[in-house]
Amino acid sequence: MEFGRQARISVAADQSLTSGLRGRAVSGDLPIGEALSQLLAGTDLSAEFSGPNAVRLVRIGQGDAGGNDLQIEQDLNVQQPTTVADIVVTAQKRRESIQDVPIAVSAFSAESLDAMKIEGGSELFRAVPNVTFSKGNFSMYNFSIRGIGTKAVSASSDPAVAVSFNNTPLIRNRLFEQEYLDVNRVEVLRGPQGTLYGRNATAGVVNMFPNLPGPDFDAMLKAEAGNYGSIRSQMMVNIPLTDSFWIRAAAGLTKRDGFDYNTFNETRVNGRDLHSIRLSAAWEPTEYFRANLIWEHFGEDDNRSRTGKQLCTTDPGPTQVGNYTITSPYLRGILSQGCQPGSLFADAAYGTPNGVGMAQIWAAGSASYGNSRSAGLVSAITTGTNPYAGVVQSKNLREIATSYDPQFQANNDVYQLNLEYDVTPHMTFVSQTSYAKDYFWSTQDYMRYVSNEIFRLRTH
Structure with missing residues (x-):
């Protein structure tokens, strides 16, 4: 809704609850909680806060009624009269407020991604307008913005939506297969971005920024388990070695048995066995010079299906x-x-x-x-x-019949060196060097082997 757009929060509501309702007109600088109360007055609806940037509308008395929601609402009501906290993005290759960027851009912090349960690149379509995602045959995917995407059935096709890692374009990438790991924010730019991002940005750009090392010690560990042998875990540790040199390590693992059934071989298929590792180091000897080095590795070896069940x-x-x-x-x-x-x-x-x-x-x-x-x-x-x-064919969409089980292997490595030097208070020299290597093999891709290496050096 318009309020969510202006306040830059996610507002979810069942259409059956809001159909035919009209809220009161509200204007002026108000805390988010107070503005919502005025908007919903007389509608028999209330706002339930699941986080600072996520709200869902429920009928009065039918929500979770948790103490945390009340506390969040009280916290929002005692804020200074401001609509939204400032978000800094680098959509134009420089740090600036999202409100000053003349581009249709959606930015999501790690907290926002967690609140909306967005755990990978393929799930961005649930939060970004004018975006659709589908997995095609073989190793291709189709991430479309405003109806423009890549529908070619080829592993060597160039995408119409550029995918970048910390402002480095990646022609071959695993962003839509791996899960987010220690992410700082994700930016989605809609519309042609060829001037700053190259010819493969006809429809827009998806830019993922990792958390970089910082001067304070920090650590995180989380794990979960479920049926079908599901195991997921992530860890992170940030260690300041000196006042100016810091390192950060993050790793993630996802394993799951397949819940699709191959009746021909009587086996379970479409499981997951993937891992991600990221090591980074940052050096800031002076306030005028900054440098960081990043290595990220993604690996997968399982019986992932290339796409869903194909009807005919x-x-x-x-x-x-x-x-x-x-x-x-x-x-x-x-x-x-x-x-x-x-x-x-x-x-x-x-x-x-x-x-x-x-x-x-x-x-x-x-x-x-x-x-x-x-x-x-x-x-x-x-x-x-x-x-x-x-x-x-069986009408059970989780049931297939094939003489061989699918196999999928992938390895992706990205190395990146970033240097920044403030020549003057208004001019900064930036150098970004990256090397990317991607490999995959799949029985469903006609025994295809693809190895792709890219080296880039960019200065501005």
């Missing part, structure tokens, strides 16, 4: 091409697309491709071996045979 409405093939009417089922099958457009909610969507036109089926039918006195040459498959004829 069988395509029997065209009945006419130009003025020529096709009556032969074999010729129709050769010209078939395998699957045709159809409703995902129809029973026909659980069909299988028309295999007559598949190259491997045609090749098997054309190859011959042996000799029979009565039939002559003997083929492995009779030409025109559809091996999938009569086969119907």
Whole structure:
């Protein structure tokens, strides 16, 4: 709603509760809690605070009614009359208030990400307007902003939305597979950003900033366990070695057995076994010079599926091409697309491709071996045979049938060296050097092996 946009907080509400309701008009500088109370007066709704930047609307008397919510509301009401705390971003390659940036940008601190339960890049679409995300075949994903994304089925395609790590562009990245680890903030810039971020920023930019070492000792450890053998843990430690040199280490682990079932092999698939490690060091010998070095590693080795279960409405093939009417089922099958457009909610969507036109089926039918006195040459498959004829998929979307289980291996390393020197109070020299290496292997990507190394040096 408009209030959430102006106050820069997340407001969630069930549409059935707000349909047909109109709140009171409120203007002026007010604490967030008081402004919400005035807006909701007479609507039979109340605001329930789950954090400083997260609010949900509930019917009066039906919320959690926890003491923490009351305390948060009281804390917000005793604030100085201000709408929102200032947020500093680097969307234009320099530190400035988000209110001064002439770009459609959404910025999320670590606290905001935790309050909204955003644990990875693929979940940003739940909090950023005009954004959609889908996982395509093979290793590609489609992160779209304002309808512009990358729909190419290719691991070597350049994205239309640039992905950056601490202002370093990453053509090959695992931001949408790994989970956030010790994040400072995430910025999403909507609209073309080619001037500052290059040609792969046609639709916008997703920029993730890690927490860097600081002068104070800090540590964190959290872990959780669940069904399907689920284990998740994260740790962080920040150690100041001297007054001007600090180091920081963070690590995360996620393991989970698959909850998809392969009926052909009678195995569980689509599990997770991934880890992230980040080591960083910072040196600030004077107030005019700053340097930091970052290494981040992501690794995965599990049976992750490349995408969700694929449905298919069988395509029997065209009945006419130009003025020529096709009556032969074999010729129709050769010209078939395998699957045709159809409703995902129809029973026909659980069909299988028309295999007559598949190259491997045609090749098997054309190859011959042996000799029979009565039939002559003997083929492995009779030409025109559809091996999938009569086969119907299970309507359970967590159930597949394949002769091999998926396998997914990935390793991604990013090295980054940043130098900053304040030449004058109004001019700073910045040097950013980065090296990135990415590798993945998947049985579902036709045994594809991709190794990509990128080296960049940027100064301004």
